[in-house]
Amino acid sequence: MLANHTKWMNFAILQGLRSKGATGKNPPVGCVIVKNDMLLSYGRTGVSGRPHAEEEAINNVSDKKYLLGSLMYVTLEPCAHKNKNGVSCAEQIYKSGIKEVFVSCIDPDNRTNRKGIDFLKKKDIKVHENFMTGEASKLYNGFFSRIFYKKPYISLKIACSLDGKIALKNNKSKWITNELSRSYSHFLRSQNDAIMTSSSTILNDNPRMNCRLNGLERRSPTKIILDRYLKVSSNYKIYDQSIKSDIFLYSVLQKKHHLNENKFVKKIKVDKKLNNEDFFNFIFKDLASKGINNLLIETGSIINTLLLSLNLVDELLIFRSGNIIGNDGLPFVNKLNFLEINQLTNYKISSLKTFEDNILEIRNLTNKDNRCSQV
Ligand SMILES: NC(=O)c1ccc[n+]([C@@H]2O[C@H](COP(=O)([O-])OP(=O)(O)OC[C@H]3O[C@@H](n4cnc5c(N)ncnc54)[C@H](OP(=O)(O)O)[C@@H]3O)[C@@H](O)[C@H]2O)c1
Incomplete structure (x- = not known):
């Protein structure tokens, strides 16, 4: 047969x-x-x-x-x-x-x-x-990225309006996309080893950054917090440990009493003098050394712009709703200052999903080699 x-x-x-x-x-x-x-x-x-x-x-x-x-x-x-x-x-x-x-x-x-x-x-x-x-x-995108490039595979998640805005001019962003999109983004959290966000996003939105799908709560990823000057107090929901998951806090300041380091919370100091490229490369290398293969990032315009301009994003996960916010809204990426079309980075569509009137575009960097069959 x-x-x-x-x-x-x-x-x-x-x-x-x-x-x-x-x-x-x-x-x-x-x-x-x-x-x-x-x-x-x-x-x-x-x-x-x-x-x-x-x-x-x-x-x-x-x-x-x-x-x-x-x-x-x-x-x-x-x-x-x-x-x-x-x-x-x-x-x-x-x-x-x-x-x-x-x-x-x-x-x-x-x-x-x-x-x-x-x-x-x-x-x-x-x-x-x-x-x-x-x-x-x-x-194996994450596993191979960690082994070959000493960095996790980076997926940048963006929830935006039809015109690519991630928040209103007053920083309100709850909820641009619909419930189905948000449920799927929780599923994506469960499929990543770690999730990263910034002080600014935490102070504005107070997110929990865990997976809240029934039955998958324990699949919540390790939380990575970028808070250079320790602005986020332990009262924010991101530090809530009702479901125990690791938290790595990257800062340039270190204050002994800022947060109790324990089995789950680790504070990592980053050299203040590093430029943006070295700053992120230090963090990604450190995460790779901790065994993180797949990293999901949920940040606003400032960090998105830095990561995209440094070509550090392997995959874009763009959840797009049918709303129009207008040019006074917060764009998902700020100025990149290109002057030639042939210098633009291309992210090729690998998959499309619809959630009622929302669309998820999954796009991957085109110039990355596929090592899965070459080792
Ligand atoms: N719809 C979405 O997909 C989505 C997702 C996330 C956030 N948002 C929205 O985006 C808004 C926040 O966006 P944002 O652009 O203000 O913030 P952001 O990009 O999330 O974070 C910016 C912050 O990151 C910190 N940072 C860490 N390392 C840095 C570095 N090397 N260079 C520069 N900054 C660094 C800085 O804070 P420190 O100086 O304190 O370190 C900076 O203020 C919120 O309103 C939130 O609702 C929307």
Whole structure:
């Protein structure tokens, strides 16, 4: 029987997406096991990275004899490094009797890089490499960015009017977009490891920056606060710890009594003399070193302008409503002072969604290379 490989890999990708934002510094992986074109089992990376998806999928099959001669679809190369029981995923696949493995992306982690695939091939398991890499790479934009560029994958979220304004002239911005858009943006929070905002946005809006979708509250991202001069007191909702999540506060001032540092709150000092580029590069490098793969940013015009002018934004998430605010409103980006069209940065549409009369445009930087199949 001819198996529908594309269908099964799409299913594996969906499994991986369910883990996105919940695997710590580890990549989210989806895995499906199929026999005679029928689903036998599936798995995804566990919270903070273990168990691995392949291990879970294999363990989910109660009678292991069914695995003999089956096919596995997995979004990332099976690991060659050992788990706490002393076996790697590649070894578990071999021992299970799976005969063919479809792999989307090669793992850049030195402990596995190509070693997992080589192991399977040596054991006469047929491996199809780079299968649907483009589709699966959305799982690894953050992981690959952290490994290769030492910075998280940066997604800038903008909620704006039809004419691109993010607030009225009096700074009121609640709510430019509709409830469905806002729910989806909470879902996006759950898929990111961290969310960043600024002192100015906190002082104006008092946001909580967590995920408030039923059942996904614990998927709230780590909060990153830019508050150079410690203007935000602990009374603001962003410091509310009813759901414990890490908070990293970046400032140029350090005051011992400003905020109690504890298990969840960490204060990081940034050198006051850094220029804007070095300031953000320092923060992004620091976040990458803390294992943050995907960073969502929700800030106003000033920070948006800095990040866009420095070419630091990998992805734009633009929620656009049908309202018109006018030129007295706050634009999502300020002056960039370009004089030539060919100098403009292009963000290419990768996906469009509608939420009643609101639109979400997801746009990615066009000149970034896709490393998922090249490692
Ligand atoms: N609709 C939306 O998508 C959306 C999202 C977010 C915010 N907003 C709206 O945007 C408004 C705030 O926008 P905004 O442009 O005033 O603020 P912003 O861009 O959110 O933040 C600007 C602040 O960031 C801090 N900052 C940290 N590092 C900096 C650096 N290297 N250079 C410059 N500033 C740095 C500065 O405060 P310190 O000097 O205190 O560090 C500065 O005032 C609010 O009204 C809010 O409602 C809308």
